[in-house]
Amino acid sequence: MGRYTDAQFSQLRVLDPRVWPSRILIRYLAALLFLVFLIANFTFWDPPFDLPELHSPLGRDTDHHPIRKLINDARAAHHEKLSRRSHNINDAAQRYRAARGRHPPPGFDRWFQAALDCDAVIVEDYFDRIYKDLTPWWALDPATIKSRAHSWPWVVRVRDGNATGDGNTEGRVPWLQLWTDLVQDFAEHLPEVDMPINYMDEPRLLVPFQKVAELVDQEQRERVMPSPELVTTQFEGLAKVDAAKPDKYDPTWSGPDKQYWNLAVKACSPDSPAHAVKAMADYRAPAQFPPNYHPPYAYQGYVANWTAAMDPCEQPHLRGLHGSFVEPISLSSTDEFIPLFGGSKLPINNEILIPGAMYLTDDEFYSGGDSPGPKWSKKKTGVVWRGDASGGRARPQTWHHLHRHRLIDMLNATSVEAAEQGQGRTMTFELPDTSLYDSPHTVQRTLAAWIRDFADVGFVRMCPPGECDFIFEHYSEIESKPMQEQYEYKFLPDADGNSFSARFRGFLRSTSLPLKATIYAEWHDDRLTPWLHFVPLDNTFRDLYPALEFFSGSRAGDRAARFIAEHGQRWSEKVLRHEDMRLYVWRLLLEWARVCDQNRHSLGYVGDLK
Known part of the structure; x- marks a missing residue:
């Protein structure tokens, strides 16, 4: 029997038909493993979010915008946590x-x-x-x-x-x-x-x-x-x-005769900024915002630490900027x-x-219905909001301190125009600090014109009849809009009601982009990543205009908005199901x-x- 070199023997194995089935099987297995890897990679390990160097029509470069960094940091944090998934x-x-x-x-x-x-x-x-x-x-x-x-x-x-x-x-x-x-x-x-x-x-x-x-x-x-x-x-x-x-x-229960802020701060750490800060005694002045505010939970004006941004103990100014502390509906x-x-x-x-009971209902007002809305390219580039004027009891001397009233006022062109034209400070909000935020519309005094075409917001119910007639001098009730029609817009702001907003899960499951401000913790907070699954907002709403300008003012911003909206929808269908x-x-x-x-x-x- 002849002897062969290693090279000759290898060549004989390739030509020998007896080894073909095993080699073909190995190749198929390798191809299958590669396919599985690609599917897993698409599902959990998306390609890095990278905005091209595009200049917006408003004349600013979005390539180095802080939101860009926050999105990439969020994606990395999410994947690091997901790497610890248990399979057995x-x-x-x-x-x-x-x-x-x-x-x-x-x-x-x-x-x-x-x-x-x-x-x-x-x-x-x-x-x-x-x-x-x-x-x-x-x-x-x-x-x-x-x-x-x-x-x-x-x-x-x-x-x-x-x-x-x-x-x-x-x-x-x-x-x-x-x-x-x-x-x-x-x-x-x-x-x-x-x-x-x-x-x-x-x-x-x-x-x-x-x-x-x-x-x-x-x-x-x-x-x-x-x-x-x-x-x-x-x-x-x-x-x-x-x-x-x-x-x-x-x-022993504390009732309506007590100010909730004074009760709440007793639960704050003695080292926290809000500890021992008393509730406001007089609410008649316009809502007050902290000057030169650079909170440790923010990065260049945008929320970076979502847990801290929700915490009233870190933000004593919320005593006059959120209805839960001004006067809750019940106490x-x-x-x-x-x-x-x-x-x-x-x-x-x-x-x-x-999980909130409203998340368990099939009511379309909370669940959003069966359809998540049209694909991103078919949506209107605008912001929509409908809801009750809840979140606190409105009174003649306090209504302008309530958070939902501030949100609606900021997206009302008439109110914004008055602020832009210097007709005195609005009762509910301040214009963005342009030394901190890139807000071209603020600089150019075109916020009101932009908001007029961009925003479709309003209260559908103010209060029980006769309880707050004074408020109709400032707001009008408008027709409700089904969730499916709201999903036709790209941007869905979400603000607390009397407690948490039960529409948040529906917003996440839609093809639109939720922008969320809240002081309320929920069961799902640890499984959602801000800037990857939704856009976090400061409870002052100071970052509202700059965030919306970034996401709507350029191709790069639109790509970023779509990126978050699609990731949030896909992830919610994995971790916010009834199961x-x-x-x-x-x-x-x-x-x-x-x-x-x-x-x-x-x-x-x-x-x-x-």
Whole structure:
């Protein structure tokens, strides 16, 4: 038998038909892997956002605009967080322990399998809100927690694998039923648990900063991760509290005679700018904005730290610029820790967040309907807003301090024209600081002319009849506009109502670009990235004109707006689905049931360790 060199042998293998099938299979597998990589890359690792060097028709260069940097930074932060996605129970459990310092709760494996079954994006960071909300409760007596949760007037109860809503809802919004239906979707996998809910628009718990800090310190001292052989998966249940039928615990409530700002700042850190700043005593003067304002959460005038931009403790001027602090529609607040779940809260409130009930309804006013709107190139280059004049109680001496009134006034050509022509300062807003912002329309005094063609905004309802007749001297009610018609515009500003704006999820799911200003935290904040999924606005709205000018004034700006709108829509269909809200509350209630259990320090999931 002859001998061959390595080169000759390799050539013989290529010519030998016996090796062809394996070589073809390898090639097909390689092609398939490359295709999978391309799909994943398109889905999660989009090509870098890069604006060409285009000069806008307004005569400014957008290539070095600060918004450009914020978009690129947001994209990098989003991808870095997404790189820690868990694809199997072992990784998920390990990441849980690393982040939380405990074993996952019993039932974590079934929860994670449900997440896999619905193709959910599971990143441990996306559940940070749960642990921010629950941390102080680990330092409180579980028997007391269970008793107070059980006796609240409106409770979603889980017993024997079924969820029921308990409470009189006659004449009230259908929140209890909506939340009960959500929990029923997964109740068969839950231990016995009570979820007491806040039936007001506004949050109700404002525990002083020092008390919360003490509870957080105690939780950290008592946190343990026992050896797997010492861990149990058996909850004690709620039979004892059901049999006891405890009376409702009613703490001391602060009512309308108190100024909410003075209550709220007690929950601010002593090191924060707002701590000890008193509420305004006289609101008759025009709304006041901080001079030469360069907040640490901003980059060249635009919001860079969304968490800080939402926090009233960092912005004492909001006492006179947001209706929640000027005069909320209703006020019933306590400084005690009582178990209460709700759809939104200030960063300093102590409710436990769940997805807002309006996000669970099919009402097109909130959901946006079945169609996300036309593609970007078919949209009108303009801004649209319709809504109630809510967000605070308007009075003759205070209406001009309310945030929604400021937004509508800023997009009203008549008001803007008066400000441009020097007819005195408007009551609600100031023109942009051109030493900070690139606002060509402000410099050229063409804001009013631009707004007249660009904006279609207005209130559809001012207040109950006879309650605010004085306001019609300043505003007129206009016809409502269905969400599908609003989606025909490129830009959708979003501002708080009496609490959070329940249209935000609908805006994100549309093909338009949401611009959001808020002081209210929600369940989904950790899974959305400002400047990649929506445009964050300062609560003063000082950046409103410059942002809209950037996005509408050049080809590069339009590309940037479309980039964010499309990424926000695509991402919302991955992480803001009904399935995602279901998974969030499922995991939250597993954690809550553990907090309420006498054996909470030994309860856990350790299946991956055995």
